[in-house]
Amino acid sequence: MKNNTADSVKKHKEKRSAKAKISSVVMCAPITIWSVLFILLPVAMLLFMSFMTKGPLGRVLYQFTFDNYAEILKPVYLVVVKQSFIIAFWTTLLTILLGYPLAAFIARVKKKTSGVLTVLLMLPLWVSGLVILYSFVVILNSSGTLNSFLLALGIIKEPLELLYTNFAVILGMVYMFLPFAVLPMYSSIEKLDPGLMEASKDLGAGPVKTFFKVTLPLTSPGIFAAVILTFIPCIGYYMVTDMLGGGTSMMVGNLIYRQYTIARNWPFGAALSIILAMIILLMVFIYTRFGGDLDDLGA
Amino acid sequence: MSKPIVSLVNVEKWYGTNHVVKNMNINIAEGEFLTLLGPSGCGKTTTLRMISGFELPTTGVIRVQGESVEKKEPYQRDVNTVFQNYALFPNMNVFDNVAYGLKVKKVPKEEIKERVLKILKLVQLEGFEKRRINQMSGGQKQRVAIARALVNRPKVLLLDEPLGALDLKLRKQMQIELKRLQRKLGITFVYVTHDQEEALTMSDRIAIINQGILEQIDTAYNIYEHPKTTFVAGFIGESDIFDAVVLEDKDGVVTVGTEVGKARAVSGEEKLAPGTAVSISVRPENMLFSSERVEGFHIKGVVKEHIYVGNLIKTIVVLNDGTEVKINRFSVDDLPKEGDLIYLYWKVEKGIVLKEKSLVDTDSARDIKGGREDEE
Numbered sequence A: 001m002k003n004n005t006a007d008s009v010k011k012h013k014e015k016r017s018a019k020a021k022i023s024s025v026v027m028c029a030p031i032t033i034w035s036v037l038f039i040l041l042p043v044a045m046l047l048f049m050s051f052m053t054k055g056p057l058g059r060v061l062y063q064f065t066f067d068n069y070a071e072i073l074k075p076v077y078l079v080v081v082k083q084s085f086i087i088a089f090w091t092t093l094l095t096i097l098l099g100y101p102l103a104a105f106i107a108r109v110k111k112k113t114s115g116v117l118t119v120l121l122m123l124p125l126w127v128s129g130l131v132i133l134y135s136f137v138v139i140l141n142s143s144g145t146l147n148s149f150l151l152a153l154g155i156i157k158e159p160l161e162l163l164y165t166n167f168a169v170i171l172g173m174v175y176m177f178l179p180f181a182v183l184p185m186y187s188s189i190e191k192l193d194p195g196l197m198e199a200s201k202d203l204g205a206g207p208v209k210t211f212f213k214v215t216l217p218l219t220s221p222g223i224f225a226a227v228i229l230t231f232i233p234c235i236g237y238y239m240v241t242d243m244l245g246g247g248t249s250m251m252v253g254n255l256i257y258r259q260y261t262i263a264r265n266w267p268f269g270a271a272l273s274i275i276l277a278m279i280i281l282l283m284v285f286i287y288t289r290f291g292g293d294l295d296d297l298g299a
Numbered sequence B: 001m002s003k004p005i006v007s008l009v010n011v012e013k014w015y016g017t018n019h020v021v022k023n024m025n026i027n028i029a030e031g032e033f034l035t036l037l038g039p040s041g042c043g044k045t046t047t048l049r050m051i052s053g054f055e056l057p058t059t060g061v062i063r064v065q066g067e068s069v070e071k072k073e074p075y076q077r078d079v080n081t082v083f084q085n086y087a088l089f090p091n092m093n094v095f096d097n098v099a100y101g102l103k104v105k106k107v108p109k110e111e112i113k114e115r116v117l118k119i120l121k122l123v124q125l126e127g128f129e130k131r132r133i134n135q136m137s138g139g140q141k142q143r144v145a146i147a148r149a150l151v152n153r154p155k156v157l158l159l160d161e162p163l164g165a166l167d168l169k170l171r172k173q174m175q176i177e178l179k180r181l182q183r184k185l186g187i188t189f190v191y192v193t194h195d196q197e198e199a200l201t202m203s204d205r206i207a208i209i210n211q212g213i214l215e216q217i218d219t220a221y222n223i224y225e226h227p228k229t230t231f232v233a234g235f236i237g238e239s240d241i242f243d244a245v246v247l248e249d250k251d252g253v254v255t256v257g258t259e260v261g262k263a264r265a266v267s268g269e270e271k272l273a274p275g276t277a278v279s280i281s282v283r284p285e286n287m288l289f290s291s292e293r294v295e296g297f298h299i300k301g302v303v304k305e306h307i308y309v310g311n312l313i314k315t316i317v318v319l320n321d322g323t324e325v326k327i328n329r330f331s332v333d334d335l336p337k338e339g340d341l342i343y344l345y346w347k348v349e350k351g352i353v354l355k356e357k358s359l360v361d362t363d364s365a366r367d368i369k370g371g372r373e374d375e376e
Helices: A002-050 A067-072 A075-107 A111-126 A129-140 A145-153 A166-191 A194-202 A207-236 A239-244 A252-262 A266-289 B044-052 B092-103 B109-122 B137-151 B168-185 B198-203 B220-225 B230-235
Strands: B004-016 B017-029 B033-037 B059-064 B078-083 B156-160 B189-193 B206-209 B211-219 B240-250 B252-259 B261-266 B275-284 B288-291 B299-309 B313-317 B324-329 B341-345 B351-354
Touching: A002 A266, A067 A075, A067 B092, A075 A111, A075 A166, A075 A207, A075 A252, A111 A166, A129 A145, A129 A166, A129 A239, A166 A207, A166 B230, A194 A207, A194 A266, A194 B078, A207 A252, A207 A266, A207 B092, A239 A252, A239 B324, A252 A266, A266 B206, B004 B220, B017 B044, B017 B211, B033 B198, B044 B059, B044 B078, B044 B156, B044 B189, B078 B137, B092 B109, B092 B137, B109 B137, B137 B168, B137 B261, B168 B198, B189 B198, B198 B220, B206 B220, B206 B230, B211 B230, B230 B240, B230 B275, B230 B351, B240 B261, B252 B275, B261 B299, B261 B351
Parallel strands: B033 B189, B033 B206, B078 B156, B156 B189
Antiparallel strands: B004 B017, B004 B059, B206 B211, B240 B252, B240 B275, B252 B261, B275 B351, B288 B341, B299 B313, B299 B341, B313 B324
């Protein structure tokens, strides 16, 4: 009798766990299918493509080769990679330097005000990037708003060459990525216990020492996250370089774009994409090794 | 009192229209353990923060060692604070936390090491130097916080409810340890708490603060035995308080009439005119009872219930106007039975005449919420 009960309980449990298994499979199916179809498969295709041979007239010959990767090491392309890193570096640096005080300010005002400020900060994201970049063209070109203004004031005699320079590219990039950089920094500054700053002051440190010894180290995860969120998309983002850089500067993103459109060299474009993805993965890996939290990146 | 190490002279603090600290005058003697005691939001933390320099008084002067500290930033004052939530630096280990103040002041490395290790030994944290803060228990964190402040050899140590986050047993243990530490070092402690038992256990003197006003400042004994106001009598320990009118003040004994009958108490230095409104306060442990009337007293009631709280038994007596009075006894042997009619009385010297309800002017005090939010 006892055994019977135990058996029936066991059976019941098995039945239930089988049910749970089925339902969890059913629930996971859509996201699994989605991931395979739209993430795994395209990446696999990209990887496959990157080892193919370029045929005449933009066709793809299905012959295995390493040539596309070897091609990247040519000086002409390495210049592009170097240029990308330089622009991404300056963009990131400026974004952090501008974004940190802004984040600190938003974190310190009253809750109500900080809500309003956050919405204002996110506002540019609701406007199409094209519109924003065209506005920059209007502002920066030689007969544009900024130059006319400075000329009228007599500060300059000749219009400044602003558009189609690295300056314009970096300006546009900073504008695009500032909101993304401010948010993680804001969240880490806001989490900081103000008592810690008071404790530091109490123990004899002035505001500057307190900042470098307490505030900065404790908010560094937010800064790391901001660096990742700026640097990575910056390397691949081709719209800003295209519109504000003219032909003068090219980044990896532009190069890939051109392989798929103008040059019609899909295998090379695929190889470039794979390399770019590897660089990004490496950076995220370094970020997590330094104690970064993937959640802060919006993963 | 010898020359005070800290003195507050006519200190006032307003937050906008909130009058948080009112005309505060306190002299703190060197080596003293002074506790600022009061309910949440009474302004005690604000008072402490004005001494540490995190708040400035709206008017009035604060002196440390006879020198006004008005223009001194917190890091320039010879005082250190132990914060409510410890405020230890999570990015540093125990040693670096404690060494922080010395490093900032550029004390030579060898001396830092020596002083930090010595102070860690004093707070019984030897061998914990390399520990990270998040690996420490609440009690250990508290010790680190105390060590971090003490290592700077402040003239005055300010403690803002430092034991508030600890459990009861640990808190009691830390109370005694802190008191010993203070005696040993001879440093002046100014201690903020809302826990009256904590205040009684540790303090040389207690300052009772109510709605921004200093109600009474005295030794624990005097505060308990001779409260000046109804507020103090009610806040420190338990009291049975009767509103009364003076009938007669003769030969050191005041006879009063209350809503529930006549009673007696010991008169103060000042003779009270018949008709004066006062309050009579009696500690529940001093409340006596009898089955018959006792001379000079005419307060009777019915025993409602006994409440057993471990070390004592509280007996609730309902008087004929419906108010409840407590009697505390340490043994079950001498208790009246539930439902019995008893006459209450006390030794005349155990009845305290209180001339004031509180020093707070009730009209202007009504809208004061006081204090900082985190005092809640």
